[in-house]
Ligand code: CFN
């Protein structure tokens with residue numbers, strides 16, 4: 001590794017050789033031997049090959065579980081068979097802290113419990129009854145209806161039901177056509193959720209200014225308490241956090257989120273649509289931040305201070321950074337001898353496989369291979385820039401610039417934008433994305449599957465594999481510890497300064513033991529498992 005990463009081209013060929021020609025051709029486009037000095041392209045956000053064991057989830061998961069799931073005072077009612085609710089019931093570990101007496105429905109699983117009969121004769125009447133029952137039992141401020149696959153197949157109109165019931169109950173009710181099959185992954189669900197939240201919630205209520213600096217935090221879902229740590233930092237800095245989309249959030253806070261001066265975007269993949277719509281409709285500028293890693297947190301806080309251009313805020317941020325970094329550095333120095341030089345791989349979602357590389361870098365751990373489950377090309381190739389915007393807090397006089405960044409936006413546009421900005425004397429900074437920041441020869445793979453995972457482990461012999469629950473035990477049986485970067489394996493928070501410290505200590509434990517190498521995969525000696533029924 002000190003001489004650079006090994007060229008994985010042969011590994012790639014070996015992986016692809018196993019596939020039928022057509023499939024191999026398709027998979028090859030989703031693999032890149034990284035070279036940050038080149039402008040490389042990767043294929044992403046396309047349909048998974050049927051039959052391949054993918055890590056991906058569905059559109060319903062991205063809409064109901066991811067974007068709306070962490071908001072505590074809305075009833076998220078799933079219209080569908082009970083399994084879709086059951087398997088999404090608190091598994092994401094998004095936390096919340098209701099104030100005394102405030103609604104919190106997050107521990108419930110609300111479902112219409114669709115049966116065969118509803119599939120045959122339609123489920124709209126049952127959905128209406130479920131809404132009436134929810135009103136009677138919980139008296140919520142809002143209800144979201146989430147469609148699962150059968151709803152789209154039989155043609156129940158959740159939007160018509162929502163309109164009718166909104167009228168009947170007098171509360172805010174809106175539907176999501178987020179049937180699982182609607183997109184190629186969770187990503188379509190994010191988009192659907194963003195559109196409906198923007199249309200039905202954002203801007204419903206105004207609120208008088210309470211702070212000098214008002215922001216929203218987008219794409220932070222409070223997994224393992226991440227948002228609590230960030231709230232602590234904003235509060236101390238004197239930055240008023242109006243709403244988070246959607247960790248530790250309320251529907252009410254989203255209603256006045258349009259009164260913010262600035263949107264910070266943490267997970268760009270899941271929420272960039274709201275950031276852009278708010279910018280277009282309300283003129284709220286936004287930029288990407290990364291609060292995963294201590295350095296990233298310091299940089300992000302400084303970026304906010306720079307944006308507001310206020311001496312007092314800048315001084316406060318510097319004071320916080322200095323104090324927190326001293327604590328971080330002490331733990332890092334103690335941990336690093338056990339972690340330095342180790343190798344990691346991460347295949348997660350649509351942003352963490354990138355963000356967590358910064359945290360590993362702080363421990364001297366190199367990411368040899370990484371990829372997203374469902375991110376788009378811009379998340380890999382890094383087409384978005386953090387614009388150097390200045391805002392006048394009273395007049396909202398924004399000194400221009402955004403770059404639209406979606407999968408349609410290609411590099412040429414970016415290059416043109418860069419030129420235009422530079423001509424105006426503006427800084428084109430932070431060319432962020434996974435690939436430009438990874439080492440030469442690291443192997444970037446989109447929508448990695450089980451076969452590829454096994455080959456990668458064989459080739460790289462990593463010290464740490466980061467993924468989710470479906471991958472965890474297979475990888476560990478191969479003798480490699482797996483850290484879940486979705487649920488944090490019951491740990492966390494890992495965001496912010498305190499989060500970085502938690503992660504360092506966790507990595508010291510996981511990387512500092514040889515126990516994993518002693519694991520012998522059971523299928524090596526017993527390739528076939530013979531089962532028998534426990535009852536007669
Ligand atoms: S919390 Fe986020 S950070 S929202 Fe997204 S892309 Fe998922 S649920 Mo799992 S952990 Fe993961 Fe990201 Fe954004 Fe989480 S990396 S897959 S849809 N994700």
Ligand code: HCA
Nearest residue numbers: 057061091092468469470486
């Ligand atoms: C989802 C949610 C998930 C799954 C995590 C995992 C999460 O995609 O529906 O596979 O371990 O973070 O809870 O991404």
